[in-house]
Amino acid sequence: MKLSTKLLAATAMVAAPAVHAAELEVTHWWTSGGEAAAVSKLAEAWEAAGNTWIDGAIAGSGGTARPIIISRIIGGDPMAATQLNHGRQAEELIEAGLLTDLTEVAEANNWADLINPPSLLDACTFEGRVYCAPLNIHSAQWLWLSHDAFETAGVDVPADWNEFVAAAPALEEAGLLPLAMGQQGWQQNIAFGTITIGIAGVDNWLAVNRDKNIEVAEGPAYTAVFEAVEAARALAADSSVQDWNLATNLVITGQAGGQIMGDWAQGEFQVAEQVAGEDYSCLPGLGLNAVLDTGGDAFYFPVIDDEETRAAQLEMAAMLVSPEVQVDFNLAKGSLPVRGDVDLSAANDCMQKGLAILASGEGILPSGDMNLSADTQTQVEDLMAEFWSSDLSAADAQARYVDIIRSAD
Amino acid sequence: MSNHSVEIRNLDLSFGAVEVLKDLNLDIHEGEFLVLLGSSGCGKSTLLNCIAGLLDVTDGQIFIKGKNVTWAEPSDRGIGMVFQSYALYPQMTVEGNLSFGLKNARLPKDEIEKRVARAAEILQIGPLLKRKPGALSGGQRQRVAIGRALVRDVDVFLFDEPLSNLDAKLRADLRVELKRLHEQLQNTMIYVTHDQVEAMTLADRIAIMKGGQVMQLDSPANIYNKPRNRYVAGFIGSPAMNFIEGELSGGVFKADGFEASLAGYDWASETPADGPVTLGLRPEHILTEDQVDNGTVTTEVLADLVEPMGADTLVWSSLAGHPFRFRMDGQATVKGGDTVRIGIDMTRASVFDVTSELRL
Amino acid sequence: MSDHVSEQSAPAKRPVQLFRNMSAKIASIPMILTALVVFVGGTTWTVVHSFTSSRLLPKLDFVGLDQYERLWSTPRWLISIENLAIYGLCSMILTLTIGFTLAALLDRKIRFENTFRTIFLYPFALSFVVTGLAWQWILNPDFGLQQVVRDWGWESFAFDPLNNSKIVIFGILIAGIWQGSGLIMCIMLAGLRGIDEDIWKAARVDGIGTVKTYLRVIIPMMRPVFITSLVLIASGIIKLYDLVVAQTNGGPGISSEVPAKYVIEYMFRAQNLAQGFAASTMMLVSVVVILIPWAYLEFGGRKRG
């Protein structure tokens, strides 16, 4: 039996016509224009092989979709495939034997060699077995800058975070908002993480996030981080928007100098027909440390007690990592592919910067998802939400941060 | 101006297109107990509400103690009112119910206490003062409701069917108490009811109402003996008056197989012309057994059905083709199917015009 | 003696206790199952798991009161509690006041009563998500009310509750009351219509003013109506979630967080089921603490009345 499915997976790999038509229900939370376009690439590829894609989109990010996905998995009536952020989220589902083992597909398709950075596959691996198919890479450590705004203020477009902070008074004088910031914990947490990498450096970041080193979290490097965030808070004091894309819009329209946001922000610039380098700039790692994390999306396949479905699930897993799908999907989504052997010359300046960092193999960080549990992340986000929107002092915030890291698991 | 306590002039009241009171006039004497009597929907309660100022009149005037109160607020009219449902404030004690209006009028405390004490004494509700209405019986509640009117120290009391929520025995008791109260206080009282026994026993005068108009305003005796029209005749008296259609011809009433001279009848005006009339005979005025020959005319009827009622016996039969009931002594031994000889005193009868239905 | 006789004869004739009212018991099975299995069973399950370290999946590895200790030292939970207290208190007072006042106004024999009543009631047909969105849009400082007033010439006018962490809970309150007060108005109106007309007449004869009659006579008479309303309002308050998510999503910062949102986010976003269960246990405890005295008053009071 195992052999036959292996064979099936192998045939899928070489894109031979499928032996049978499968109907798979796929749950995800990609519902915006660009995202939906990207999903439809997946669906097209899947249906081109003679299968049927039943779309189970649920908007509202993981917060809305996750209880639905998990309820259905533990309710014994799961979807055939589902998006989940890879990382530690799925560990318990794997332990409970609720997710399909994809190791045979991974081995047949040589994922171990192809997937770059390898940390993505590591995140899918649990006790030596592979349980998810990585789909793309998103990185969060970007500073987006509006050329218009700096022109109005009469200063040069900054090349890194320190210049940006120095230019802020000029922006304020010109009646502009220096830093656009959506008033939501996860956005503020991204800014915090990005500033940490920029100010405290990668080693300190890893010490705290990966190794849970309390001394570093209490130490002067992190004190500087919290002070920098406190300063950034002052720069964003007048930013009253909630959604990240509305904050991005402030940068696009030149009302704000910059925004710290993940690479998905450039989709907004593209929609507004702005050109990277002319209308806006992007600085990975705040221009201080050219470092990117490698978060992203992955697909998991809940166990369904039906051999045909299982075969189809393996077929889909193989398809998701295949070069054609990787290119089509990531160009539509604006994210980076999970394998280094595909051609993305169509990508724009900012994407190329990201690709270059990936290709160099240096400055690649595992995403927070892979280091901190969702529980700890939520606590940090709550802390950041409070810190950014209140007058909590840097010292107090750091003390509470240390508490969270100390109890992190 | 007059010794009239309440005067009502040309009162009209309509709700939309429905005329409830039509050009109504009524004078009520000082210290009089006036009962407004009528079946439901006759406008009697509406009239009372107009007097109280709870309803705005459409046209006309209302005077109380010679003062025009047509536009005055109910509380400024010098009236007290007792309602059918008692309308006690359920969350206040009896004392609170009695004193609430007075406190609101900012009367001095000792004056309030004095009045409450007096009302409590008159109505014998002293022991109940600290209780709430929920803990009282129906009769007690009604006394408290009367007390609430009493403490207002007013000239005119208005009663809106105050006894109709009580059982028969209590009703009879309270009726007597009300009569005593009136004798003691000598206030003007206007009392609405649909119960003719209440009306006959309590009233100095009764106003019989129908269709928003007063049919007859008179003493209970006159209303009973000389009803002004056929409606009043039929309404007052239980069992109801018998009506026999016939002809008046030279002072003699003629119907199918029945003839009786009306000599000695107290005509409303001079002896009317011959023509169709209705003869009204009260069941209790029919003479039977050894009294038969005291009547001005005698005849025989067939008893269909006999209802012994203890004190007397009601016999159902027919006379001149019309249903005919009469009352006999309670000990009478008549059975259904018997032929009974009866006597009729035509001077106590009533004769009505067929078209105008007025008493002739 | 007679007691003795009835004692002797009654048990012989009476069927076995269990089979009395058999149809009624059979018909009540759905209710009994719901009460026992879903509500008692479900909450017990929740309470038991709140003493564990369950993460993504429920597990029975007990850790004692750890979750509760963490809960009560979490600023976000404390803010949530405080917000719920403010919202709950204001919402109860305002909803009752507004509901009653509107009902009283409608009860004054006015024209267009149906129109007004429909206007006050229609928001109840809309979900909290819709309510939150509409009010988020109106209270948006750049497009909404604040901007309109500024356009009228009052340049310094500031009303941006959704962006001001000190008053954000009142921004939510505005929307919450908008949605919920119509039903309360309806209940109050029904209660007012049930009041004996004669009471009003008696008060007028006594010379009591309209407002005073409402305050001193009518409102005390409507105690059961107020209790029904309070139960409805309270059950809505404790469940407050969708509205906050749609309107502010807890922001700015964590200044408009509420307990139900804490529960749900810790269960699903943070994947710390036990923490969420601990929080929902606390909510349940407070419900029981509030409800039991009420039930006692309500059912105890009825026996006396």
Added chain:
Amino acid sequence: MVDVAMSGPRGPKPKKAFSTRNIMLYGTLILVSVYYLLPLYVMIVTSLKGMPEIRLGNVFSPPLEITTAAWTKAWSEACTGINCDGLSRGFWNSVQILIPSVVLSIAVASVNGYALSHWKFKGSELFFTILIIGAFIPYQTMLYPIVILLREIGLMGDLGGLVLVHTVFGMPILTLLFRNYFTSIPEELFKAARVDGARFWGIYFRIMLPMALPIFVVAMILQVTGIWNDFLFGVIYTKPDTYPMTVQLNNIVNSVQGVKEYNVNMAATLLTGLVPLVIYFASGKLFVRGIAAGAVKG
């Protein structure tokens, strides 16, 4: 009568149309109406504008150029994932969920309320109290226990499971309403029927049901509103093919990436709210009467 010429006020007390009382009364009502109507107005106006106009103007200004594009888009073009057929996809699904859920939940709750009012048995009040406390539990905290329950009885992912969940969570308030209503029906009627030999079901169907129309209307309105507006249960206990309309609404409204199309959001919101709104507008008077019968008494 003698003194016809008596002077003084006559006829109705003159009322000024603009008396202080009326100004206060109607003034308050109109002011409050503005508060209640404002969101509806804003939703309608916004849904009729184009996006550029929304960005420029304020939310209250009427549309300069009326366009129904947003409505069309919300109904038949907006995308949910890769399916771009708007809300229309969910409408019939919602109806299919709505009807059995409303019928079953009302049927069960009315029988409960009837048993609790006239057929009390040992413990019935206890179960009722538990039920009422259940009304206070946020649904979301019960998700997992319910999932496990449905899994055990094999109704997970089935329309039947969803109907069951709606019945369970509608039960507390509905049972309360029915219990109060049936309690207010005179005991004598119930006794008379028993003397006539009617039993539990006989009395329910022949005496109680025909008298309970107003409360059924209230229950129906509450359930239609609640179930139609439900998102959480609808999305968890069904599958993509049978997702209710609210899932599409959520997807349209909550798409976090890309530009927020407020006009489409508002149109979608109005479209989704249309069914309960129509029911409210159509049955306003009955609703008040039913509420009077079920909520106020007892």
